[in-house]
Amino acid sequence: MILGLLMVGIIVCSILAVTAKRLLASAIWLAGVSALSATLFYMLGAREVAVIELSVGVGLVTVLFVFAISIAGDESMDAKSLVPRVLAWILALAAVVLLGWMALPEVHTAEKITELTSTDILWQQRGLDLLVQVVLIFAGVLSVLGLLSDKVRPPSGKAKGDR
């Protein structure tokens, strides 16, 4: 029952995040999706992921979005989309049907087996993943710094038109 309500809430929040006119509202609805997902993860037994989703998905990503929107401006865009909306809905529905057709027959619940703790799995079996994560975070920070740095442009005659 509660799982169903959470799933409905996640879907409603994601629809509102995609269809909101203002970018700030879109970011806030995305934070709602993350918060409800974190609750769902906790109820499914994935406690570490719930905590990380709550701190990263609701906290860090929302702060990043608000920061980017405050710099770039909250411009609403009512123009026609590049792909016609009807075609986009049809493609999305086709993807949902395909996904369900592939995923749902694989459903079979198994008994809970004794396994290593998630910390052991992360450090012993998934050490390469951890290394890739560290490298990715480093590369991400470097690229964000490079992208956000204001380079001093050489003076030119057309400087008036620059924005």
Place this chain on the structure above:
Amino acid sequence: MISMDPLILVLIGMCGVAGVGLYGLLASRNLIKIIVALQILAKSAVLALVAAGSASGKINLSQSLAITVIVVDTVVAAVGLALGVQVRKHFGSLDVSNLSSLRR
């Protein structure tokens, strides 16, 4: 009331969330909106991972995989938003149809 397996419920919901994310990816012209849609798509993948781990009894393995997805997703969002800010500075708009430098 018909009782449904929680895993099937979460998987059906995951399909819906993935569909909404895909629609947003196709229908949006705003760069920041596209990143929001990407985040929703990644969220559906994490949901599916955790649900599968919970059903198969290997929740800890699925948790370690989900953490990797969340980290990668956050880095993608950060780099995409920084790119969006630069696009706004250079082109004066977040509209993706303005990005082609050949369209003058």
